[in-house]
Each structure stands twice: as structure tokens, then as C-alpha cells.
Amino acid sequence: MKEELFISGREIPNIDPYLHIWHWQIPIYLFLGGLAAGILFFAGLYTILGKEKEMQATVKWAPFIVPFALVLGLFMLFLDLKHKLYFWQLYTTIRLESPMGWGAWVLMIITPISLVWCASYIREVFPKWDWKFEFLRKFELWVIDNRKIVAWPMVIYAVILGIYTGILLSAFNARPLWNTAILGPLFLVSGMSTGVATIMWISKSHEERKILGRIDLLLIAIELFFITHMIMGALAGSQVMIQAAQLFLGGEFTVSFWAFVIVLGLIFPAILEILELYGYKIPIAITSFLILLGGLIFRFIMVEAGQLTRYLY
Amino acid sequence: MRYAMAIDTRKCVGCSDCVVACQTENNVPIGYCRDWVTETVDGSYPNVEIELRSERCNHCDNSPCVRCCPTGASHIVEGGVVLVTPHKCIGCGACIESCPYDARYSHPEGYVDKCTFCNHRITKGEKPACVAVCPTKCMYFGDLDDPNSEISNALKNRKHKVLAPEAGTNPHIFYLV
Ligand code: SF4
Ligand code: SF4
Numbered sequence: 001m002k003e004e005l006f007i008s009g010r011e012i013p014n015i016d017p018y019l020h021i022w023h024w025q026i027p028i029y030l031f032l033g034g035l036a037a038g039i040l041f042f043a044g045l046y047t048i049l050g051k052e053k054e055m056q057a058t059v060k061w062a063p064f065i066v067p068f069a070l071v072l073g074l075f076m077l078f079l080d081l082k083h084k085l086y087f088w089q090l091y092t093t094i095r096l097e098s099p100m101g102w103g104a105w106v107l108m109i110i111t112p113i114s115l116v117w118c119a120s121y122i123r124e125v126f127p128k129w130d131w132k133f134e135f136l137r138k139f140e141l142w143v144i145d146n147r148k149i150v151a152w153p154m155v156i157y158a159v160i161l162g163i164y165t166g167i168l169l170s171a172f173n174a175r176p177l178w179n180t181a182i183l184g185p186l187f188l189v190s191g192m193s194t195g196v197a198t199i200m201w202i203s204k205s206h207e208e209r210k211i212l213g214r215i216d217l218l219l220i221a222i223e224l225f226f227i228t229h230m231i232m233g234a235l236a237g238s239q240v241m242i243q244a245a246q247l248f249l250g251g252e253f254t255v256s257f258w259a260f261v262i263v264l265g266l267i268f269p270a271i272l273e274i275l276e277l278y279g280y281k282i283p284i285a286i287t288s289f290l291i292l293l294g295g296l297i298f299r300f301i302m303v304e305a306g307q308l309t310r311y312l313y
Numbered sequence: 314m315r316y317a318m319a320i321d322t323r324k325c326v327g328c329s330d331c332v333v334a335c336q337t338e339n340n341v342p343i344g345y346c347r348d349w350v351t352e353t354v355d356g357s358y359p360n361v362e363i364e365l366r367s368e369r370c371n372h373c374d375n376s377p378c379v380r381c382c383p384t385g386a387s388h389i390v391e392g393g394v395v396l397v398t399p400h401k402c403i404g405c406g407a408c409i410e411s412c413p414y415d416a417r418y419s420h421p422e423g424y425v426d427k428c429t430f431c432n433h434r435i436t437k438g439e440k441p442a443c444v445a446v447c448p449t450k451c452m453y454f455g456d457l458d459d460p461n462s463e464i465s466n467a468l469k470n471r472k473h474k475v476l477a478p479e480a481g482t483n484p485h486i487f488y489l490v
Contacts, residue, residue: 012346012418021406021419082404083423089384089403100407101383171381174413174480238479311413311477 020307025080027299030165031194032073033107034187034295036066037162038195040114044155047147057203058212060121065198066114074107099171103164110157117154120144162188169306177244177302177309180233186226190295193219197269197291200284209284213273216291220270227262244309253305261301265294315457316392316430317485318444319467320367324451327352327365331443331452338431338442342421347428348443364490367443367452370395370416370428371476371484378408378417386424392456393485394432399424413480457485
């Protein structure tokens with residue numbers, strides 16, 4: 001049997017300690033994208049279902065967070081770039097093969113949609129709002145009458161955005177941990193869950209919260225299923241994939257992953273939501289905060305851990 | 314035309330002349346390099362085998378770095394050489410993540426840099442700097458499509474391998490073992 005005893009990897013002083021090229025900006029970018037996708041998805045969905053009256057926070061209030069989240073997210077992406085002055089070239093090229101590229105384009109499309117959406121509610125939220133220009137006023141009235149027409153592309157783009165946050169990582173099969181198609185759906189569901197958590201936090205209606213709580217329970221269950229699938233899939237893969245899974249099963253990220261993401265970020269909030277359904281009074285801020293924090297840490301861990309997994313060295 | 318390189322791991326002595334030659338030829342900033350030498354020790358005592366490998370960008374046929382580049386800064390030119398255009402690169406790091414060989418690095422000026430197969434030399438018919446300078450003459454460079462080229466002969470006569478074939482990138486650096 002041939003046993004590899006020792007490999008002297010590279011030691012290039014300015015490269016190797018941090019080939020690690022993505023730092024905190026990318027996980028925040030992914031988190032904000034997922035959050036925005038989650039809120040817009042449910043805002044659009046409940047409008048299409050004609051439930052605006054019952055789901056006020058979902059369709060009306062929460063979407064006001066979205067444009068800020070998206071712009072901040074894009075800013076995070078900008079901070080990540082090392083050659084910042086050339087940023088504009090992201091938008092002079094369309095390369096569908098590049099997830100970085102089409103993600104930037106999806107953001108460019110969904111941000112205006114979310115702005116139009118907020119504009120159509122702005123006078124309900126700020127009654128004193130005045131549009132100054134007549135055509136804006138007319139446009140607003142048109143959107144108010146035709147919200148369903150806006151809702152459809154919004155739902156579709158929200159799903160694309162949510163999946164994209166996972167595909168940005170899974171497109172890199174050079175990093176074994178990310179090399180799984182499950183990341184797209186997993187990040188979508190996780191993003192939706194953070195979106196729902198935000199809406200629940202804002203909502204004042206008991207009925208609405210109850211509906212959202214049920215949805216969130218379902219999302220958490222799916223998320224746990226996908227995470228199991230991801231780890232089992234890696235364990236059934238090639239040597240480098242198994243090593244990648246080991247990071248969570250005894251390796252460097254074991255504690256942070258299981259304690260913060262799985263237990264505090266998913267299982268514990270799920271228990272709180274179940275108790276809530278049985279009539280116990282649980283402060284919603286705790287549940288929502290845990291879900292949001294879990295989602296954020298999850299993205300940090302996935303980005304960090306993924307960059308540790310390699311084919312060589 | 315498909316340029317490729319074959320490196321004889323049995324002749325290489327690990328002197329790192331190729332690394333220095335590249336740094337000088339291509340003005341690589343201090344503390345960075347586009348090629349490097351690794352040492353692998355296989356087996357258990359007393360049957361140990363040492364393999365020295367001079368590594369660099371593999372100029373892959375199926376290059377994920379080119380596919381994932383949002384601006385087209387990473388591109389392929391004549392002969393299958395993979396290059397980066399600095400003024401098109403936004404430094405997003407996608408290509409660095411996508412390379413299974415970690416062949417790319419972020420240049421202190423912000424853009425991404427890596428081995429060019431010394432494109433400025435090979436278009437003039439010269440050899441890449443690393444190949445030209447190697448004191449043991451352990452590197453062969455040339456056109457895979459030409460059956461009589463130095464590289465085709467080297468690959469014909471010797472057992473060879475590529476690194477991380479399971480990554481599926483179809484690399485163009487071969488190691489003679
Ligand atoms: S070795 Fe890396 S940088 Fe070079 S062509 Fe292959 S994937 Fe691209
Ligand atoms: S860092 Fe530069 S070369 Fe690499 S993918 Fe981004 S834009 Fe392209």
C-alpha cells in the first residue's frame with residue numbers, strides 16, 4: 001500500500017496563509033440576499049393568493065427592509081472586490097456561465113422591482129408622502145391596481161435570487177465542500193426561513209404570526225433534511241469530499257456548526273415555535289433573532305469551511 | 314495548437330531556479346510567485362520515495378476559472394493558454410476559488426495574476442522562462458498536436474500523470490514519473 005506521509009505544500013509568503021480570498025463580505029452578501037429573497041417571496045405569494053388583509057406585515061411592512069438589504073448586499077460585494085475601480089465592468093458584460101456575473105444582474109433586476117413594490121405602499125406607511133411629479137403618482141396608482149402583475153415576477157426573481165446565493169458557492173467544484181447541487185435549494189430554504197423570521201418579528205397580528213410560524217417550522221424541517229443530505233452526500237463521495245464532511249464531524253467546525261447553526265439556529269427556534277402553537281407565550285423576538293443569527297453563522301461557516309477544502313496540499 | 318508542459322519528476326532536484334526565473338522574467342512582486350516546488354514523500358521507511366514537482370497553472374482545457382469570470386478578464390488565447398487581462402479584472406476572487414490547483418493569486422494591485430506560459434516568449438518561438446533556465450533540463454514544452462514535438466515525444470516514451478485528475482479540468486501540465 002502506498003501511504004502519503006508528508007507533502008510540503010507551498011510556502012509562498014504572501015499567498016498561502018490567505019488563499020482564502022473571501023472574507024466576511026461574501027457571507028453577509030449571501031445572508032442579505034437570502035433574507036431579501038425570503039421576504040419578497042412571501043410578499044408576492046400572499047398577494048397572488050389575495051390575502052393582503054390577513055397578512056399585512058408580510059405584504060406591506062416587511063418589504064420596506066428589502067431595498068436596504070439589497071443595496072447593502074451589493075455594497076458588500078463591492079467591498080469584496082480587490083480591483084474596485086473596475087467594478088462597472090460587472091455591468092458591461094453578460095456572462096451567464098459566471099455565477100458572480102448573473103448574480104449581480106439578478107440583483108440589478110430585483111432591486112427596482114422591490115422599490116416599485118415599496119412605492120405602491122408608501123402612502124399607506126407614510127400618509128404624508130408626496131410624489132412631487134404627476135407621472136410618478138400615475139405610476140403608483142397603476143401599480144396599486146395591478147399588484148398581482150408585479151407580484152409574479154417578484155416571486156420568480158426571489159426564488160432565483162435565493163437559489164443563486166447557494167449556487168454562487170456550489171459552482172466551484174474546486175472546493176469539495178461546496179461541490180454539491182443541494183446548496184442552491186438549501187440556501188433558498190434557509191433564506192426563506194430568515195425572511196419569515198423577520199416578518200414574524202415585525203408583525204403585530206397574532207393570526208399572521210401563527211401562519212408564518214407554521215411555514216417556518218416546515219422550512220426548518222426541510223433545511224434539516226437538506227443539511228443531512230449534504231453531509232451524507234459528502235460522506236459517500238470521493239476522499240476530498242469525505243474530508244470536507246469531516247470538518248463538521250469532529251473537525252474544526254464541529255462545535256460552531258452543531259451548536260450555533262443546528263441547535264441554536266434551527267432546533268431551538270423550532271421548539272419555541274411548536275410551544276407557541278400550543279398556546280405558550282414566547283417572545284417572538286427571541287425566536288426570530290435565533291433564526292436570523294443561525295442563518296448568518298451558517299453562511300459564515302459554509303464560506304470559511306469551503307475555502308479550507310481543497311484537492312491538493 | 315495545444316501548448317503543454319511535461320516535467321520530469323525524476324530529474325528535478327528542487328533547486329527552485331524555475332521559480333526565480335519566472336519572478337524575474339515576469340516582474341512578480343516580492344513575496345508572490347506564479348510557480349512553486351512541492352515535495353511529496355510516499356511510502357513508509359525504508360521504502361520511501363520522494364517526488365519533487367514544479368507546479369504552476371495547468372492551462373486546463375476545461376478551465377473553470379474562465380467559465381466563472383464575470384467580466385471575461387480570464388480568457389483563452391491561441392494554443393490554449395489561459396490569460397488574465399488586468400484592466401478587465403474586478404478582483405472578485407471567483408476564479409481563485411474555482412481553481413483546483415490554487416494557481417492564481419491576488420496581485421497587490423488588485424487584479425488576479427498567474428502563470429501565462431510566458432505567452433510573450435512563446436509567441437516569438439522561445440521557451441517559457443522556467444523551461445529555458447532549468448539546470449537539469451527536466452521540463453519539456455511544446456505543441457501536443459504536433460506528434461514530433463519535444464513534449465509529444467516525452468509523453469510517448471514515459472509514464473506520466475496529471476494532478477487532481479478527478480477535478481475534471483483536463484490539465485496541460487504532465488508529470489513524468
Ligand atoms: S490551473 Fe487553475 S488557473 Fe490554470 S487554467 Fe486550470 S483552473 Fe484555471
Ligand atoms: S478575479 Fe478577475 S479574473 Fe478572476 S473571475 Fe473575478 S474578474 Fe475574472
